[in-house]
Amino acid sequence: MNPIHQNRRALSATEIVTQLTQLNGDAAQGWKLIEGSLEKSYRFPNFHETMAFVNALAWIAHREDHHPDLSVSYGQCTVRFNTHDVGGISVSDFHCAAAVDALQKA
Numbered sequence: 001m002n003p004i005h006q007n008r009r010a011l012s013a014t015e016i017v018t019q020l021t022q023l024n025g026d027a028a029q030g031w032k033l034i035e036g037s038l039e040k041s042y043r044f045p046n047f048h049e050t051m052a053f054v055n056a057l058a059w060i061a062h063r064e065d066h067h068p069d070l071s072v073s074y075g076q077c078t079v080r081f082n083t084h085d086v087g088g089i090s091v092s093d094f095h096c097a098a099a100v101d102a103l104q105k106a
Helices: 013-024 047-064 091-105
Strands: 032-034 037-043 069-073 076-081
Touching: 013 091, 037 091, 047 069, 047 076, 047 091, 076 091
Parallel strands: none
Antiparallel strands: 032 037, 037 076, 069 076
16 A cells, blocks of 8 residues: 555645645646545546546556546546545545546646
8 A cells, every 4th residue: 555545634624725726736627625525527539538547547546545436428537536534535635636637648
């Protein structure tokens, strides 16, 4: 297990805002805090590319042992991260969100 996932705790509201600002940078359509989770939707031109993204994301989730909720449709995948065992958002969620964003840049 990645050491970042050990001894995790729910982040405070201030810590979440700080981490969210760092994660999104200048991105206009970045991660959002929605109903206690980090959420972002990714759009693709077709189902094949959507599923390729989902499969790559699944590999990251397995490697990190931190699994998001996904909503998948023809040309879109919505990803939601929170840390169930701490009852909130942890550093693990931001770490994995950044790894998922890196898929778009690869």
